[in-house]
Each structure stands twice: as structure tokens, then as C-alpha cells.
Amino acid sequence: MRDSYPKPPAHIEPYVRVLGSKLAMQFLLTFGGAELYIGRNPTERSRVVQLVGVDLAAELSETLRQTQNPRIPLAKPWVAACLAHEGRSVADIARTLHASDTTVRGWLGKDPYRPSPARWGDA
Structure with missing residues (x-):
């Protein structure tokens, strides 16, 4: 999908x-x-x-x-990136993920899930 x-x-x-x-x-x-x-x-x-x-x-x-781990991951950095993609504010993302705004900014600043700007023509 x-x-x-x-x-x-x-x-x-x-x-x-x-x-x-x-x-x-x-x-x-x-x-x-x-x-x-x-x-x-x-x-x-x-x-x-x-x-x-x-x-x-x-x-x-x-x-x-098929996986060995029955624990569901948190994946907060990826969820933060998705929520930012939806246009949610850092403060709203922080409240949703029970994380500090500083932590959320850190996740979004080094967002490994975001395509490089060159792929989107933003360079």
C-alpha cells in the first residue's frame, strides 16, 4: 500500500x-x-x-x-514525522506522543524518514 x-x-x-x-x-x-x-x-x-x-x-x-516479538513498537520518531506531514504543530505532536517539544524538534530535525530535498526539487 x-x-x-x-x-x-x-x-x-x-x-x-x-x-x-x-x-x-x-x-x-x-x-x-x-x-x-x-x-x-x-x-x-x-x-x-x-x-x-x-x-x-x-x-x-x-x-x-511471522515475527518473533509480540510487543508492539512505539515508533515515536516515525509517528512524529507522520503527524508533522499532516500539518500538526510541534506542541500538538509532543502532547500526542507524551514527549517534550524539544524531543519532537530533535526527531523532526534529523528525520530519517523524510525524503531528501533534492528528490522534491526544493534544493
């Missing part, structure tokens, strides 16, 4: 491939930082299903079954 958001790092790519960047961001903000079990046949009672729907939850379950 290709969208205009910053390219995800490798450990986030499976989530973005299944959910797309916007929904992957919401998923990481909701479940990141802890282990998460998604059954092979997720039901409507599942918080994952409530966020992404039955079909995407099942596809995500199958994709994540």
Missing part, C-alpha cells in the same frame, strides 16, 4: 503494509509499547477489531505471527 506519508522504518513496515500509514499510526498510538495477541479469527469484542475491522485484524494477525 503506497501513500504520501514518510517511509516507515523496517520494524514498522509490516503494520504499514497491512493498515496503511494513517491507520498504522493510530494502531501504534493505541497499542504500542506492550505485548498484543491477535487471534487467528478475531471477533468484534477485540479492541483491535474495533479499531481496524475484522479483515485487517485477521491479516495483521497472520503478518505478525
